[in-house]
């Protein structure tokens with residue numbers, strides 16, 4: 124709690140300082156402008172304008188950023204020719220400096236109050252990012268925004284400071300500004316040095332208010348993985364980080380081995396485990412349904428002849444289950460009779476492997492099918508805009524989770540999230556920007572929840588989160604943290620305009636006797652209560668009172 128409050132307080136002070144220091148910065152600009160015939164002062168003028176252009180919009184002075192950027196471009200053109208400003212340029216610069224003064228006197232757009240950047244993601248899975256930015260206020264703001272998405276950010280105020288620090292082995296990416304007081308390309312130059320001196324191999328994302336070919340070339344030469352132009356669109360930055368940081372171990376493939384011969388099943392299990400496949404063994408075919416629900420296999424490897432029922436009959440049963448219509452079923456049998464093999468395949472299996480099988484052959488045959496199944500499943504189950512589970516897949520997972528919880532007497536919660544006044548977002552900023560908001564919420568949920576949590580988009584602006592082994596109290600705390608975090612994410616409408624938006628949420632906790640539709644309906648009712656109570660809040664369905672009771676009201680506007 125303390126660390127988050129410190130950041131909050133620090134940010135508030137920095138914003139105040141920024142506003143307080145603006146007159147002094149403008150005085151420096153005016154001074155440099157008066158001395159503009161001195162080329163050193165003209166260079167200084169460009170740097171001062173550059174600095175204002177990069178930071179103004181972030182701190183509630185968007186128009187100031189625009190004017191500063193124009194001033195920087197104007198001065199830059201003269202400096203590139205190695206000459207002072209001509210009289211026309213001088214007049215134009217004077218008008219821009221007047222505009223800077225006017226904009227600086229306008230009130231700053233107040234910042235939202237940040238909250239504890241808590242996360243459901245285990246500390247070990249949170250990613251460490253280095254941020255190198257000389258503008259302290261901008262750096263703190265970026266740290267806070269990335270914190271909302273579950274990143275841990277270590278900040279450096281200069282490339283020199285970064286070069287002097289040993290690279291943390293857990294470092295996932297570097298965010299590097301380009302222009303520093305030490306030089307207009309000091310950022311990329313430091314990265315080249317770092318890759319030689321410290322063998323830096325992690326991806327580097329550069330960002331700058333510069334958008335010219337010289338800067339872009341320098342970044343390319345430094346091996347930059349991406350180039351973002353200030354002001355930074357946090358959604359775009361997160362998307363780049365996520366696509367670059369792919370070292371999260373992929374979810375292991377799961378193979379269910381059905382064989383009444385225990386030792387043989389174990390042998391095959393060990394063979395598959397040796398390449399990282401996770402396995403579960405069923406020696407009594409009559410217990411297969413529970414194994415399917417608990418283990419959720421990506422492939423079933425099945426003996427043909429077992430006591431109680433044949434593999435072919437079991438394959439037919441598996442195909443009756445909606446969730447397992449697609450899962451590959453591969454027979455592993457001594458059966459060599461082609462006719463009997465064909466009949467067995469017609470009942471729903473995909474392949475036939477002959478016992479005895481070499482470990483290499485088993486691994487190769489199973490891996491190919493597993494890979495193809497995962498790709499196929501992701502195409503069928505994914506929502507194309509957000510990459511989350513789509514409506515049908517979310518409902519399937521909810522049904523599976525409900526069955527599992529009923530069987531194991533386990534606890535879990537379902538949360539339904541709905542963006543507030545989203546129509547206004549679309550109407551004000553356009554559908555594309557609305558899509559960006561949906562993606563940002565999806566990204567936040569993906570990053571801040573555990574891998575075992577299930578997240579889906581079930582409607583235009585409606586999301587479902589399934590939280591296994593989580594009771595109502597924990598779910599309430601978590602969703603309130605997510606709600607707080609999302610309300611602080613700056614959504615970018617265009618280069619100079621950002622806005623924030625919120626969601627409302629209803630939560631229902633599983634109880635014995637409820638089915639998947641009941642839980643979803645209860646969570647929906649709670650969501651309705653949250654909307655009725657004023658939005659930007661989380662409500663918990665109260666089964667005892669037979670109605671949704673509001674659990675906590677927090678409006679952060």
Ligand SMILES: Nc1nc2c(ncn2[C@@H]2O[C@H](COP(=O)(O)OP(=O)(O)OP(=O)(O)O)[C@@H](O)[C@H]2O)c(=O)[nH]1
Nearest residue numbers: 541542543544545546547549554555557558583584
């Ligand atoms: N950009 C975008 N908008 C969508 C998408 N799907 C649905 N919407 C919009 O979501 C909005 C939903 O509006 P409403 O149901 O009136 O809800 P709301 O404005 O969020 O109001 P409350 O939920 O009552 O706070 C509509 O404007 C839809 O066009 C989508 O995929 N992308």
